[in-house]
Amino acid sequence: MSLQNVIKPLATARGLPNEHYISADMYAREREVLFFKNWSAVAFESDVKIPGDAFPVDFMGVPLLLVRAKDGAVNVFQNTCRHRGMILVDEPTHLKGPIRCPYHSWCYSHEGKLVRTPYVGGVEIDTHEAIKPAELSLFAIKSHIWHGVVFVNISGDAAPFEEVHKDLLKRWSEFQQPYHLGGTASRFDMKVSANWKLAIENFCESYHLPWVHPELNEISPISVHYPIDDSSGYAGQGSRNYNQLVGKDDRRFPDFKNLSPIWEKQAEYVSFFPNVLMGVHRDHTYATILMPQSSEETFERGALFYADKHIDTPQWQDLLKENTRIWQDVFSEDIGVVEGMQKGRNGPMFDGGKFSPVMDGPTHVFHKWVARQMQSNE
Ligand code: FES
Numbered sequence: 581m582s583l584q585n586v587i588k589p590l591a592t593a594r595g596l597p598n599e600h601y602i603s604a605d606m607y608a609r610e611r612e613v614l615f616f617k618n619w620s621a622v623a624f625e626s627d628v629k630i631p632g633d634a635f636p637v638d639f640m641g642v643p644l645l646l647v648r649a650k651d652g653a654v655n656v657f658q659n660t661c662r663h664r665g666m667i668l669v670d671e672p673t674h675l676k677g678p679i680r681c682p683y684h685s686w687c688y689s690h691e692g693k694l695v696r697t698p699y700v701g702g703v704e705i706d707t708h709e710a711i712k713p714a715e716l717s718l719f720a721i722k723s724h725i726w727h728g729v730v731f732v733n734i735s736g737d738a739a740p741f742e743e744v745h746k747d748l749l750k751r752w753s754e755f756q757q758p759y760h761l762g763g764t765a766s767r768f769d770m771k772v773s774a775n776w777k778l779a780i781e782n783f784c785e786s787y788h789l790p791w792v793h794p795e796l797n798e799i800s801p802i803s804v805h806y807p808i809d810d811s812s813g814y815a816g817q818g819s820r821n822y823n824q825l826v827g828k829d830d831r832r833f834p835d836f837k838n839l840s841p842i843w844e845k846q847a848e849y850v851s852f853f854p855n856v857l858m859g860v861h862r863d864h865t866y867a868t869i870l871m872p873q874s875s876e877e878t879f880e881r882g883a884l885f886y887a888d889k890h891i892d893t894p895q896w897q898d899l900l901k902e903n904t905r906i907w908q909d910v911f912s913e914d915i916g917v918v919e920g921m922q923k924g925r926n927g928p929m930f931d932g933g934k935f936s937p938v939m940d941g942p943t944h945v946f947h948k949w950v951a952r953q954m955q956s957n958e
């Protein structure tokens with residue numbers, strides 16, 4: 581089936597064909613086109629909290645290394661030694677000195693410069709004219725931090741992040757302010773036996789709310805939701821009935837600063853292509869990074885963020901845990917349908933499905949994004 585059918589108007593379009601969900605070859609093509617050529621999320625900024633923290637990431641098979649440098653910058657490198665290609669750091673660590681390769685001890689600064697090459701010219705001779713450190717820095721990966729998430733562009737030739745994502749940056753400009761992870765109480769991980777796209781698609785629509793999230797639908801019913809489908813780089817849904825969590829003694833999380841009154845009751849949730857699910861509320865935001873493992877397996881890493889920099893302190897722990905639990909429950913409720921759609925796509929007669937012209941606009945935005953990028957990179 582042709583991708584031409586995907587980019588038709590919503591009422592006549594078909595969804596992406598099955599092969600985009602179950603074929604290893606298609607997964608490999610999407611990895612190059614959708615992930616490596618775009619800005620993809622690979623980690624949270626909080627994975628490298630203080631200077632010297634190093635965090636390795638296996639990003640769809642590419643070994644990356646995040647290092648928090650002395651000046652506070654988060655540097656991203658390919659996690660590969662320039663000598664014989666040894667993996668440099670294979671578990672999260674705090675570096676007391678340079679990045680030292682465990683094989684022959686070549687050392688790199690936290691900026692990626694090759695600073696020591698012991699015995700490279702023979703025993704006790706640490707230099708050789710053929711080894712020019714200036715040419716042997718770690719391979720740097722273009723990166724950008726937004727909303728607590730570290731994005732990378734592996735191909736190195738994407739337009740700047742702010743340009744590619746100007747629509748959402750504008751839409752959420754009021755939320756462009758400091759975020760603080762609520763500590764370990766505000767992190768959750770999940771494994772989903774489904775293609776990464778199904779998690780994106782499920783998150784961007786509210787159509788399933790009454791049947792998959794009956795409790796959430798009581799508080800924030802489908803009738804107060806609206807679709808967000810007016811851009812090509814993200815899609816989602818909003819609610820006009822956000823109610824803050826209230827703890828003991830009427831305690832509530834502090835609001836982000838200077839938000840317009842509309843955000844008192846409004847919350848928005850978008851799938852940010854290719855691989856982040858994000859939500860913003862007056863008093864917290866969250867991001868779930870999708871780390872595809874294969875065409876049919878996805879690892880999800882979630883984190884919740886707050887306005888107050890002292891949020892990770894004892895008096896907030898109960899409320900932090902409760903808020904994480906609420907969202908984790910919602911995400912867990914979605915697993916069944918996301919995995920169910922994956923199973924359904926092994927039915928050879930499935931033809932991409934039929935969109936509701938009213939309820940499925942956001943999903944169609946995502947399918948068009950995939951189809952256009954795949955077509956223009958054929
Ligand atoms: S492979 Fe790293 S120093 Fe030899």
Ligand SMILES: [Fe+2]
Binds near residue numbers: 783788
């Ligand atoms: Fe859901």
